[in-house]
Amino acid sequence: MSEAVVEIHDLHKSFGSLEVLKGIDFSVAPGEVVCLIGSSGSGKSTLLRCINLLEKPDKGVIRVFGEDILSIRNVDRYRANVGMCFQQFNLFKNMNVLKNCMIAQEKVLKRSSKEAEEKAMFFLKKVGMEAFANADPSRISGGQKQRVAIARALCMDPDLMLFDEPTSALDPEMVKEVLEVMKQLAVDGLTMIVVTHEMGFARQAADRVVFMDKGVIEEEGSPEEIFTNPKSARTREFLQHFIND
Amino acid sequence: MESSFLGQILDILKRYWPSLALGIQNTLIISLSGTLIGLCIGLIVGGIRAIRLDYTASPAAVFGKKVLDRLGKIYIDVFRGTPMMVQAVFLYYALLNVVHWNKLTAAIFVISVNTGAYMAEIIRSGIQAVDIGQTEASRSLGMSNIQTMMNVVLPQAVRNAFPAIGNEFIVNIKDSSVLMIISIADLMFQAKSIAGSTFQFTATYGITAAIYFILTSIASLILNSIERKMNASSTSFPQSDTDPSNMVLATENAGEEHYE
Numbered sequence: 001m002s003e004a005v006v007e008i009h010d011l012h013k014s015f016g017s018l019e020v021l022k023g024i025d026f027s028v029a030p031g032e033v034v035c036l037i038g039s040s041g042s043g044k045s046t047l048l049r050c051i052n053l054l055e056k057p058d059k060g061v062i063r064v065f066g067e068d069i070l071s072i073r074n075v076d077r078y079r080a081n082v083g084m085c086f087q088q089f090n091l092f093k094n095m096n097v098l099k100n101c102m103i104a105q106e107k108v109l110k111r112s113s114k115e116a117e118e119k120a121m122f123f124l125k126k127v128g129m130e131a132f133a134n135a136d137p138s139r140i141s142g143g144q145k146q147r148v149a150i151a152r153a154l155c156m157d158p159d160l161m162l163f164d165e166p167t168s169a170l171d172p173e174m175v176k177e178v179l180e181v182m183k184q185l186a187v188d189g190l191t192m193i194v195v196t197h198e199m200g201f202a203r204q205a206a207d208r209v210v211f212m213d214k215g216v217i218e219e220e221g222s223p224e225e226i227f228t229n230p231k232s233a234r235t236r237e238f239l240q241h242f243i244n245d
Numbered sequence: 246m247e248s249s250f251l252g253q254i255l256d257i258l259k260r261y262w263p264s265l266a267l268g269i270q271n272t273l274i275i276s277l278s279g280t281l282i283g284l285c286i287g288l289i290v291g292g293i294r295a296i297r298l299d300y301t302a303s304p305a306a307v308f309g310k311k312v313l314d315r316l317g318k319i320y321i322d323v324f325r326g327t328p329m330m331v332q333a334v335f336l337y338y339a340l341l342n343v344v345h346w347n348k349l350t351a352a353i354f355v356i357s358v359n360t361g362a363y364m365a366e367i368i369r370s371g372i373q374a375v376d377i378g379q380t381e382a383s384r385s386l387g388m389s390n391i392q393t394m395m396n397v398v399l400p401q402a403v404r405n406a407f408p409a410i411g412n413e414f415i416v417n418i419k420d421s422s423v424l425m426i427i428s429i430a431d432l433m434f435q436a437k438s439i440a441g442s443t444f445q446f447t448a449t450y451g452i453t454a455a456i457y458f459i460l461t462s463i464a465s466l467i468l469n470s471i472e473r474k475m476n477a478s479s480t481s482f483p484q485s486d487t488d489p490s491n492m493v494l495a496t497e498n499a500g501e502e503h504y505e
Contacts, residue, residue: 052385056300075301080387094400104386104398149382156386195503 002068005030005160005191006051011060013046020046021057022215028160028193033186035202035223036195038212039238044195045211048162051193053077053082065159080108083153091137091144091152097124098133101152109156116155123151127181133149143174147181154185161185163194167201199242203227211235253448266352268435269456271349275431276417279356283417284410286357287364290317292399294365295372296390297380318367330423330439332359337427347357352429356421367413371406372398385472404475411468415461420455432456 006028013021020043028034036044042073049055051062062069064082072078092100094134101120105111111119124130127147134142139150146166153161163182167175179201186192186205196202202209203223210220211232219232248256256266294317298310324332333355340346346354375398383393403410422433436453440446 053301054385073303076387076389078387079385082385084385086378086380086382088376090376090377090378092379092382092397094397094404104383104388107396108387108393122313129386217441 002034003030004028004041004063005032005065006193007061007063008047008051009061011047011050011062012058012231013043014057014058015232020215021050021234024060024215024217026210026217027045031189031191032207033192033194033205034208034210035206036193036210036212037197037199037202037238038218040154042212043215044212045164048164048193048195052082052162054084055129060223072135076108080104080156081159083156083161085146085149085153085161085163085166087168089142089169091149093137095137096133097129097135097137097140097148100137100148101155104152105155113200119155120151123154124148126184127151128177129172141174143177146170146178148187150178150181159191161190163192163196165195165197167196167198199227199239211238213238250448253445254452255413257443257445257448257452258407258437264435264439265432265452265456266476267430268432269460271430272418272432273460275352275356275421276447278353278413279360279417279421280410280414281415282353282357282498283360283364286361287366287368288399288403290320290361290365290371291368292394293317295398296394297368298390299384302390321362321365322340324359325366329355329359329420330383330426331426333424348427348429350420351427352424352431355424355427356417360417363413364410366429367406367409368402371402371409374405375401407472407475408468411465411472415464418460418464419457 006026008024008026011021011024011026012019020041022043024043026045026047036047038044046055050057051064051069053069057070064078066219067078069078091097092103095103098117098120101124102113102116105116105119106113119135121130124133129144129147129148129151132144132148137145140148150166166182166215167178175198179198182192182194183202183205194206195199206223208220209223209226211218211226211230211234213234219226219230219235225231226235227239230239247296285381293310293313296310300305302310333352336355337348337351340351372394379397379401380393382388383397388396421431423436425434429435432453436449443449
């Protein structure tokens with residue numbers, strides 16, 4: 001039996017009086033690509049941020065690679081192994097593209113600058129951004145920023161990648177270039193959890209689609225099941241909005 | 246001996262320029278080193294005060310941070326809440342028998358700790374203006390609180406706060422004049438002795454005001470050109486990372502989890 005990469009049991013999280021996660025049970029197998037879909041405020045981003053410990057769950061268990069991450073001491077080492085891409089890219093504004101990809105390798109993994117640079121160039125090439133290695137992040141487009149952010153995360157050799165609405169802040173024509181990169185990662189066998197509103201991507205690249213609504217998992221299944229034959233009325237209603245996708 | 250006002254000025258300049266030059270030199274040494282040392286103090290105090298420990302921090306770190314925050318607050322309140330002139334006389338005489346310092350050292354010390362208190366707040370607000378997403382991205386890559394602060398947040402904060410930091414230098418050129426209370430031979434002190442021996446108060450202090458004005462004007466020109474250079478090296482596009490949804494994120498998180 002192959003052990004699950006992520007195993008979540010009865011996860012709860014509130015912000016003040018607002019209960020965002022109301023008991024989530026969820027797991028991800030090695031190499032699996034899971035898309036989390038659902039309307040805004042359904043708790044999908046919060047779930048993702050809990051896996052990275054950017055938010056502290058109030059109750060529940062999260063195991064990643066068999067380790068109970070809510071009780072580990074060295075959070076930094078854990079986070080280095082879990083890549084994360086944000087909706088707003090969050091490239092470091094005080095560094096060029098290459099340095100963005102090198103800094104954590106040097107500071108966290110203690111790689112030499114030569115080694116870090118080789119790695120950075122390798123992944124910048126992979127996302128098609130090697131020509132912009134010396135560019136300032138403010139000088140490149142949103143889609144390019146997100147590709148650099150993906151390369152930056154990949155440089156840490158993560159065993160799991162988390163994407164928090166990676167294309168939601170992009171112009172429609174830039175969405176494609178980012179999704180192409182992500183599809184390639186999926187083909188490469190990287191374990192990925194993707195919060196997205198891109199139903200086309202979920203349908204094509206996901207092994208499993210999880211529909212969240214009001215802090216619970218309403219329905220999950222293969223893209224085929226969810227998109228063509230949803231069981232829950234709420235899922236059907238939500239997917240109505242994407243009928244043209 | 247009756248002479249015109251202009252004649253008096255020229256006469257004073259001719260006879261006393263060496264002591265005026267020494268005054269200018271001391272004023273510049275005191276205000277420049279005070280600003281730089283004050284900036285270092287501000288980076289440390291403001292940086293520590295602005296670190297937000299999340300729940301993953303150890304209890305020891307949380308306790309240490311609480312103590313340092315309290316000390317930092319007291320330091321800032323005391324030095325911003327009392328006049329520098331009073332700080333100068335008090336510290337100079339209080340520590341004279343302990344460290345046996347000369348007046349220049351004492352003057353630089355006083356202006357540095359005074360500036361440090363202001364710088365700490367300038368740096369802290371500069372840090373708080375850095376998008377929380379920068380910190381989250383850095384932490385998500387495994388960088389620690391301190392690595393994040395040193396490599397990502399502080400460089401951006403200093404750039405944001407550069408106009409305010411430069412302004413402190415200009416303020417120091419002028420306000421270092423109160424340090425003459427401990428008889429440091431700065432420009433104001435020299436002016437006072439010249440006026441005392443010539444009895445030409447208006448002319449002497451007129452010259453002094455003009456010299457201060459020239460010094461601050463030159464400093465301001467230099468600072469402006471540095472600022473222009475910094476901005477030219479990175480101009481934000483309209484599609485920069487600062488959009489309203491980020492601000493929502495920042496305010497949402499402000500009250501949560503973070504210890505401030």
